[in-house]
Amino acid sequence: MRGRRDASAADSVTDTAPPARSGRRPGRSGTKDAILTVARRRFAEAGFDRASVRSIASDAGVDSALVHHYFGTKRDLFVAAVALPVDPDETLKPILAADIDDLGPTLARTILGVWDSENGQGIVAAFRSMIASGDTSLISSFLLQIALRDTAVRVDVPAGSGLERVGLVASQMAGLLLTRHILELEPIASMPADRLVAVVGPTLQRYLTGPLPD
Amino acid sequence: MRGRRDASAADSVTDTAPPARSGRRPGRSGTKDAILTVARRRFAEAGFDRASVRSIASDAGVDSALVHHYFGTKRDLFVAAVALPVDPDETLKPILAADIDDLGPTLARTILGVWDSENGQGIVAAFRSMIASGDTSLISSFLLQIALRDTAVRVDVPAGSGLERVGLVASQMAGLLLTRHILELEPIASMPADRLVAVVGPTLQRYLTGPLPD
Structure with a gap:
């Protein structure tokens, strides 16, 4: 804040x-x-x-x-x-503190926790209004230059792959925000966060530290 | 059409x-x-x-x-x-014809192919306007009752898990539509489709046929 x-x-x-x-x-x-x-x-x-x-x-x-x-x-x-109702520095703390081998599940748990919190509605509203107005470069800036910048540096192995890795993470998490909180697609919308973390965490981990095609 | x-x-x-x-x-x-x-x-x-x-x-x-x-x-x-510029029956053919062990990559390849085609812009426009107007139940209906219904039946193992599996697929693919075509987040936006299929295909495959938490 x-x-x-x-x-x-x-x-x-x-x-x-x-x-x-x-x-x-x-x-x-x-x-x-x-x-x-x-x-x-x-x-x-x-x-x-x-x-x-x-x-x-x-x-x-x-x-x-x-x-x-x-x-x-x-x-x-x-x-x-961008009228975010949370302070990214506070929110990102657990992610920055996580062991690199546990980054995927930690990212999923942390971000789902924010969305499901009382501030979640404000984030969904900001996100929706930016898409509606076409101000999407604000979202891109936020993702790349605030939310994922430090993580991109940590997972830049091999060198040069960091942005691709966090971009893939963004694609899965943005899709979860969309299906769970905007489209309210069942059963994703009402699935317990723990279960989502268990399913999606390994995906994020693979994007962050797994092998990439040449 | x-x-x-x-x-x-x-x-x-x-x-x-x-x-x-x-x-x-x-x-x-x-x-x-x-x-x-x-x-x-x-x-x-x-x-x-x-x-x-x-x-x-x-x-x-x-x-x-x-x-x-x-x-x-x-x-x-x-x-x-919903003003879709493609015929879902035509589009879904390769997915319905795919071997179940190759469903993830086939889904990614087919859907990315449509988005990257000349009709892609119309789909992105329809998607964006539905989010902007709040008509999101049309997207949910389309996903669950047109695009993913037959696939949900095929991957319903164990019984009852089919909708969760295709919902997870929807979350990854909706997020790709968002990051690649609406946010235009680099390097996802300009990544060759083949490379995206190679990275995201295994994710979809795991969601469709991999183990799920109890």
Whole structure:
């Protein structure tokens, strides 16, 4: 929840916030919304890495410092822009801590746990609205540059295969999100998470550390 | 393409079509559109099995015979309602003909082949618009009652496991459609189909005929 907490903290100290540098002086929440709107567009067009906080601030007619003040780091801004109800850093902890030979089941268990939690509905809603609006590059950025980046480095054996491995993981997990929570396809929709982990975990493990075709 | 062809054939012989039975007399294409609109809603509400051609005709203010005349069988009407650009019967042939020990790779090869064909874009568009509009029960009906029904019967070992097995297949394949064609996540998006079949085929095979947790 770091991004969220930073944003609320900013609310309470807004008297000290640097003023917008352009002639426009929208209200505080207007400014925050404007920054989020610009950020969403920039991240979608340029991807997470190439979209700079400076360019986002400039497009929104504010100072970079104000963007950091309201939203924290660029990563926090991204999380706020895609309106995720969970903090990826917290969520990804067990995955980063897992032994590499247990990465598949751990990934399945962790991600299914988030979806089945009280925050799950918000994630499904964000996912569905991004598909509906065509803002799919935000999902790709999130997957590759936030959720799976560290894992891709760990499973990059042979060298160069890491992105393919985590892409395959993404394909299975995105399909589970879709069939379990959006299509609500039975019996997947109501299957106990433990059972799904037992079935899908070995698939992910093979994608992550198993042999790949030449 | 059967549903489509029937519909065009109906166009050319429309002089002999039975008249709408209600007082309303919309033009020919108005009637066909009205039938499709009602069919889409009925299939979404009641599912493929429980939505009857008679109830659809009645809601559209026409005779069942006219529905059959324009669209062929109930299955053809369903395919027209979800606006699929391919005939599932044709598409599924190689899957139904495959040896059960080769079902996973055959499924992957066949379905990837359709998506990568000239009709693929239409399928992606239909899929995306159903997710956007929330008409997801049409996709579920299509998967369970058209695309995977016969396969579920073949892999129902132990008895009762068939739907879980094809549901897992649906989760992997829906995720591939999503990552390859909607999110366009690299390197999945541009990976040669043969390579994807080699990687994902064994996953599907395990879901279809491998051991399941108790």
